[in-house]
Amino acid sequence: MKTEGIECRALGVGIARGPRLATVTARIEPGRFTAILGPNGAGKSTLLSMLVGEREPQSGEVMLDGTPLARHGMDALAMRRAVMPQDCSVAFDFTALEVVELGRYPHRAHPSREEAGIVRQAMELTGVEHLAHRSINTLSGGERARTHLARALAQVWEPCRDGSARWLLLDEPTAALDLAHQHHSMALLRRLSEEQGVGVVAVVHDVNLAVRYAHDALLVGPGHCTSGAVGEVLEPECIHRTWGVHCTPVRAQDGVMQFLFSARAA
Numbered sequence: 001m002k003t004e005g006i007e008c009r010a011l012g013v014g015i016a017r018g019p020r021l022a023t024v025t026a027r028i029e030p031g032r033f034t035a036i037l038g039p040n041g042a043g044k045s046t047l048l049s050m051l052v053g054e055r056e057p058q059s060g061e062v063m064l065d066g067t068p069l070a071r072h073g074m075d076a077l078a079m080r081r082a083v084m085p086q087d088c089s090v091a092f093d094f095t096a097l098e099v100v101e102l103g104r105y106p107h108r109a110h111p112s113r114e115e116a117g118i119v120r121q122a123m124e125l126t127g128v129e130h131l132a133h134r135s136i137n138t139l140s141g142g143e144r145a146r147t148h149l150a151r152a153l154a155q156v157w158e159p160c161r162d163g164s165a166r167w168l169l170l171d172e173p174t175a176a177l178d179l180a181h182q183h184h185s186m187a188l189l190r191r192l193s194e195e196q197g198v199g200v201v202a203v204v205h206d207v208n209l210a211v212r213y214a215h216d217a218l219l220v221g222p223g224h225c226t227s228g229a230v231g232e233v234l235e236p237e238c239i240h241r242t243w244g245v246h247c248t249p250v251r252a253q254d255g256v257m258q259f260l261f262s263a264r265a266a
C-alpha cells in the first residue's frame with residue numbers, strides 16, 4: 001500500500017471544545033500542489049494547523065509517510081517542511097535577509113556548502129533581493145509576504161539526504177500580493193511541485209488561481225469536505241453550493257478553464 005504523503009484519517013476539524021467544522025478524510029500527495037479552499041470560518045487554517053502539527057485534531061489523526069505526524073519530531077520535520085502562517089509578524093527588528101536566513105536555521109548542524117547562495121536565490125525567486133537590508137517591519141504587506149515565502153523556500157531548498165519528500169504548507173500566501181505577484185508565486189509553487197517533487201499545500205481564496213495552478217483541491221465546509229483533482233472539485237454547481245455565487249466557465253486564451261462570478265444567476 002502507498003504510504004508516502006500526508007494522510008488525514010477522519011480528521012475532526014475544529015478548535016478544542018469548539019464545534020466540529022468538518023471531518024476530513026483525504027490523501028495529499030508529494031509532487032503535487034494541493035489548494036485548500038472554502039468559505040470564511042470553514043476551518044481551512046484550523047485544518048492547516050493540524051497538518052502542520054500545531055493543533056490537535058478533535059478526532060482522527062494526521063499521518064506523514066505512514067507514521068503519525070507527532071512521531072516524526074519537530075527537528076526532523078523542520079529539515080523537510082516549511083510553514084508560512086497567515087500572520088507572519090516578526091517580534092524583532094530583523095532585516096529581510098535575516099528573516100530569510102531563519103529558514104536555514106534547522107540545517108545549522110549540517111549546513112549546505114551553498115548557504116549564502118540558497119538565501120540569495122530564494123530572495124531572487126520571490127523578488128525581494130533589493131529589500132535584503134530593509135527592516136522587515138518597514139516592508140509593505142506584499143513585500144513582507146514575499147520575504148516570508150523566500151524564508152520558506154530557503155528552508156526546503158535542497159533535497160533531503162534520506163530521499164524523503166519536502167513540503168511547503170502555506171496559509172494564504174497570495175492574500176497580500178498584487179496581481180502579477182499572485183500569478184508569479186502560484187506558478188513558482190506549481191513548478192516546485194512538478195520539477196522538484198515538493199508537496200505544496202496552500203490555503204487559497206481565489207478559485208481561478210487554484211484552478212489554474214493547483215493539481216488538487218480540498219474543499220472545506222460548511223460541514224463537509226471534498227477532495228480530488230482541482231477541475232473535478234471546483235465545478236460551477238459545487239461553487240454555487242459552497243459560496244452561494246453563480247459562475248460562468250470561460251476558456252482563457254491559453255486554454256485553461258476559468259470562471260466569471262456574479263451574485264445572481266445570469
Ligand SMILES: Nc1ncnc2c1ncn2[C@@H]1O[C@H](COP(=O)(O)OP(=O)(O)OP(=O)(O)O)[C@@H](O)[C@H]1O
Pocket residue numbers: 015018021038039040041042043044045046047
Ligand atoms: N483560537 C480560537 N478561539 C475561538 N475560535 C476560534 C479560534 N481559532 C479559530 N476559531 C474559529 O474557528 C473557525 C474556523 O477558523 P479558521 O481560521 O480555521 O477558518 P478559515 O476557514 O481559515 O477562515 P478564513 O477564510 O476567514 O481565513 C472560525 O469560526 C473561527 O472563529
